[in-house]
Every structure is written in C-alpha cells, then in structure tokens.
Amino acid sequence: MENQNFSILVVDDEKNITDLLKDILEDEGFNVDVAFDISSAKEKIKEKDFDIVFLDVWLPDGEGTDLIPFIRENNEITKIIMISGHANIPIAVKALKEGAYDFLEKPISTESIFAVIEKATKEIKKDLEYIFLKQQQTKDIEIIGNSPPMQELKKQIERVAKTNAWIMIFGENGTGKELVAKSIHFLSDRANKPFVDINCAALPDDLIEAELFGYEKGAFTGAVSRKPGKLEIADGGTLFLDEVTDMSLSAQAKLLRVLEEKEFTRLGSNQKIRVDIRVISATNKDLDKEIEEGRFRQDLAFRLAVIPIHVPPLRERGQDIILLAEYFLKKSCIENKIEPLRLSDDVKKALLRYDWPGNVRELKNLMERLCIFASGEEITVEDLPPYIFKGKSPSGRKKIEIKPLKKVREEAEKEVIQLALEKYGRNLKEVAKVLDIDLSSLYRKLKQYNLEE
C-alpha cells in the first residue's frame, strides 16, 4: 500500500499544528484533510473513510476523546493518534485505554511525526491483510445439507465448537472434512485468530520441523531469512492437520513431543516459544487399523482424537445430493457469468442413483463442468457423462472394501434393482416378478434407496 492510498484527518484548533502536520504528511504523499472542531470532524468522517486521525485532546466544542467512539463505529481499524500538551498527558493516557493508538506530545517534532506514522501505517497494512485473509477463509464455510446424518453432524459441530477439545474428523475423500474443521473454528471463541492448515501427506519428512517450528536466518542452507512456523502462526487459533495418518513415524514423534510440552524452539534458536493452539485433525483412513498395523502411534491418536466426528459419504445423504448439486450449479453459473441453469428431473434421478465415490468434491466438479458445457437452459441426461448411469466411478472399477455385511447387501440390492428398472423400463410389476418379491416390498425398497420416479 503506497502512501497516497492512506487518508489522514487532522483535528486540531491550532492552525500552526494543522499546517505543520498537513505539510509534512502531504510531502510524504499522504492524503490529508483538516478539521478544527468535533462537529466538522464528524461531518468529514461521515463522508470519508480515514485510516489515521490525529486528534487534539482539547477542542472548542468538547474533549477530543468524545470523538473516539464515533471514529470506532465508522471504521474499527482507524488508528487514532492523540495530540497533547505536556500537562494533558494523563488525558492522552486515558484516551489510549479508550481505543486511541498512540499520542504525540507538543511541541511536535518532525521526527516524532515520522516515527508514529511509520508505526501506524505498518499496523494498518497488517490489519488489512488479516481482514482479507479472514474474508477468504470465512467465504466458503456454508455447510449445505438437511438429511438426518447432516443434521446430526451440524448439531455435533455446534456442541464441540464451544469447547476446547481436540477433534479428529473421519470421512472418505471429498466428504467435506476440511469444511467441518473450518466451521468448528469459526463457531469457536478462536474465530478471530488464524485457522492454519497443514497437509501432512504433502509434507516431506525433512521439512516438517521447519514447517511446524519455523527457523532463524542461517539455521540451514537456504534459510535466507527468518520464518515463523505454522505453530506460531496458529497461536490462539486452530491448527488443522489434514491427512494426519499419512505422516511418517518420525514426524509423528516430533509432533507428539511439541503437543505434550506445548513449547518449541525455532530451528537455529534456543528461545522457547509457548503457544496456545487447538488441534483439529482429519483422516480418510481407519485409525484403529493404522494403529494395529504400526503406521500410526497410539499415544498420538489418543491426544488428537479426544472427540471423533464422522462425516458421512455423499451416497448416504439422500436428497442432499440434489440440494448440493443445485447449490454448486448456481455458484458456478454466477462465477462464470452464465444464465441460471436447471437440472431436469431425469438428471436428478440419475444423480440420486449414482454412488459418488469422490463424494461432494466429485459432485462439485461435475456441476462446474456441466455449467460450462451446458447447451440450453436445462441440463438433461444427454449432458451427463455415461459412468453416472452405471453407478460406477470414472475409473470404471468399483473399490472393494471391508464393511458391515448389512451395508454390502443393501448396496448390492440397490444395484440389482437399478439394473432391473432400466431393463424393464420401470414396469414395476415386471421388476417385482424378476426380483421375486411382492410389489409392496419393491415400493419400500425404491423409497429406501432413493429410486422412486
């Protein structure tokens, strides 16, 4: 941010002071306005957003501090710098307590103006970066879905958000684990502090310490400047360890040590740093199996998974599939400046029947593609890729995994019924006959598997 982008208001009834500040600050390229009393200052503040306000302690129509709440209401990051004679220092100190940023003592020297302005502009740049980051982070945390498992998940999120407990989120790829982690963070008391995420799967073993703890300049070849670690950046906030079970055993040992001791040192430094962080981790693996087979430390698992949260796969969320599809379609149309598109009824049925091995991420990507390539106002079955109708993933192969037999039976039943429906053109009597069940059981199963017309 260049100086000309900063707006400064000088509020003082002594013309020699307003002239001095205006001259010096304008020479430095700042944008400067002047007011001689509280009421004209208020008018100016209503019209324009000021980054910095120089404010005299005494003004003809009241105390300068009276203006502080008004400035705060208009812009919470404005830096207020009180101007005070030596006798009024106690008032300036009181102003600091009420939200002023600093004060200048009369007679004002050029050096003191430069010093205070440099400090304030640096702070504003930091505030703006933080606000930008926060907006980026909060923008995408709406969790769409009303199905019973999602209602239960949302309740759980609200319950745990208010606690400080460490959480491990379980779920297949693309189910929304990161979204759940962010939503817990932004509902918690830590919401105004950073949410810092680390993808443990992508972190090479020799970089983990530098990434977590940071380093001092010259700590190792390539450390050209000092860099804070993710633990330090997350101080006061939440650290999200994505794909935590993909960490190597030696990295797990290092992480465990810090989590137990709650302090660490930057590489190349002896100074201990203490942090206050909440850890949320996530995995798409079966944690018990990872422990049993020696790939994940049990002591670390105990620490991280104080509260387990399970995010259901998309295929178990019924009508949420349509809600999400319409949501992503609308979003893509807006982002790509395309007229709104609808899904035909047959498309909805096909989406409900498909098993979504890539979960919400797969649905989101499909909707983005459909939005860009759609030929009319309505998306029809002809627009869908063929694998959607086969109930198979794009790779064409179904993954076999160990799961409760009840689930295996249900999935197999769904597939056979789907096939029969396609083959007999939804002649339900015929379908019931070939499946050797009565019509009422067939209706029940169609409902259970979302296969109704």
Ligand SMILES: Nc1ncnc2c1ncn2[C@@H]1O[C@H](COP(=O)(O)OP(=O)(O)OP(=O)(O)O)[C@@H](O)[C@H]1O
């Ligand atoms: N219920 C939901 N409502 C809205 N968007 C969602 C929902 N669930 C997931 N998404 C979106 O789907 C995408 C994938 O979600 P996310 O990255 O949170 O999944 P994940 O389980 O962490 O994936 P991975 O296991 O690959 O790390 C993201 O763009 C996310 O915003």
